[in-house]
Amino acid sequence: MNVILLAAISANGKIAEHEGQTSLDWTSKEDLHFFVEKTKEIGVLIMGRKTFDTIGKPLKGRRVIVMTKEEREVMEENEGGGKVEFTNEQPRELLERLQKEGIESVVIAGGSSIYSQFLRVGLITELYLTVEPVLFGDGIPLATGFERINLSFVDSTLLGDGSVLLHFLCQK
Numbered sequence: 663m664n665v666i667l668l669a670a671i672s673a674n675g676k677i678a679e680h681e682g683q684t685s686l687d688w689t690s691k692e693d694l695h696f697f698v699e700k701t702k703e704i705g706v707l708i709m710g711r712k713t714f715d716t717i718g719k720p721l722k723g724r725r726v727i728v729m730t731k732e733e734r735e736v737m738e739e740n741e742g743g744g745k746v747e748f749t750n751e752q753p754r755e756l757l758e759r760l761q762k763e764g765i766e767s768v769v770i771a772g773g774s775s776i777y778s779q780f781l782r783v784g785l786i787t788e789l790y791l792t793v794e795p796v797l798f799g800d801g802i803p804l805a806t807g808f809e810r811i812n813l814s815f816v817d818s819t820l821l822g823d824g825s826v827l828l829h830f831l832c833q834k
């Protein structure tokens with residue numbers, strides 16, 4: 663299964679200045695465009711409850727699976743076909759279920775706690791990181807608490823005026 667970590671980071675590796683901050687506060691419109699295109703192409707996103715709270719609604723044409731310990735009702739958006747499900751499954755269990763459903767690729771859409779858990783158990787196969795031209799003096803790191811993972815560079819793309827999209831594969 664392709665498990666694709668997608669994130670926008672500051673030039674010093676942070677994904678937000680503080681908890682609850684929406685990425686739309688500081689990321690480029692070109693990165694948003696890439697996020698929409700890529701997530702529509704893959705179709706399934708996994709994210710943490712705090713990240714979902716910064717979005718708050720279904721994403722058009724995509725299935726969002728929110729990790730949370732709370733039980734919550736499925737949210738469906740009729741016109742755009744977006745759907746939000748909530749799960750208390752752990753990363754490996756969740757991916758195994760999706761694989762049984764025939765899903766071949768998923769996007770891991772953050773936040774830090776979710777990126778960290780999927781990296782910790784070695785489940786990420788690929789990364790797209792948009793480095794935005796900004797430094798945060800404080801904030802939430804991309805991920806923590808995992809053993810070193812070596813990456814293979816695939817390519818880089820300049821998005822707009824100064825954001826750089828990096829594409830890596832995780833080495834086995």
Ligand SMILES: NC(=O)c1ccc[n+]([C@@H]2O[C@H](COP(=O)([O-])OP(=O)(O)OC[C@H]3O[C@@H](n4cnc5c(N)ncnc54)[C@H](OP(=O)(O)O)[C@@H]3O)[C@@H](O)[C@H]2O)c1
Nearest residue numbers: 669670678682683710711712713729730731772773774775
């Ligand atoms: N720059 C970017 O690309 C990017 C991407 C994503 C997010 N962000 C930012 O990151 C921030 C949020 O990150 P975060 O690390 O604080 O929070 P998060 O990972 O989005 O959410 C954490 C929550 O997810 C649930 N959770 C985590 N692991 C779980 C597990 N194994 N089983 C069940 N539930 C689990 C828990 O929800 P409950 O408390 O409900 O149980 C936990 O409180 C926001 O500011 C957001 O904007 C940035």
